[in-house]
Amino acid sequence: MLFHVRMDVSIPDDLDPDVRADTVAREKAYSQDLQRAGKWPHIWRIVGEYSNYSIFDVESNDELHTLLSGLPLFPYMRIKVTPLATHPSDINGPPAP
Numbered sequence: 582m583l584f585h586v587r588m589d590v591s592i593p594d595d596l597d598p599d600v601r602a603d604t605v606a607r608e609k610a611y612s613q614d615l616q617r618a619g620k621w622p623h624i625w626r627i628v629g630e631y632s633n634y635s636i637f638d639v640e641s642n643d644e645l646h647t648l649l650s651g652l653p654l655f656p657y658m659r660i661k662v663t664p665l666a667t668h669p670s671d672i673n674g675p676p677a678p
């Protein structure tokens with residue numbers, strides 16, 4: 582199942598700089614592990630914002646929720662999830678299983 586996900590990050594200005602650096606480093610490692618596992622096949626920075634558009638490829642809503650709620654930056658994010666279906670005009674058809 583494919584999901585379009587928008588993440589908007591808002592880290593409080595008064596967060597301890599060491600905590601901030603550690604959290605951002607753990608977020609990067611967590612994200613890259615999921616990318617290597619094929620669960621997070623696309624991530625794009627939204628120009629001019631501390632935000633991204635991502636595509637997740639997971640088995641269920643519950644799996645997506647587990648992955649998103651495990652993000653180290655999750656406490657500092659607003660997340661909008663949009664489920665994706667195959668478009669009938671897509672010349673490539675549905676994604677390969």
Ligand SMILES: O=C(O)C[C@H]1C=CC(=O)O1
Pocket residue numbers: 588590608609610612631632633654
């Ligand atoms: O920078 C972001 O967009 C937030 C988050 C998502 C992946 C990652 O490494 O950080």
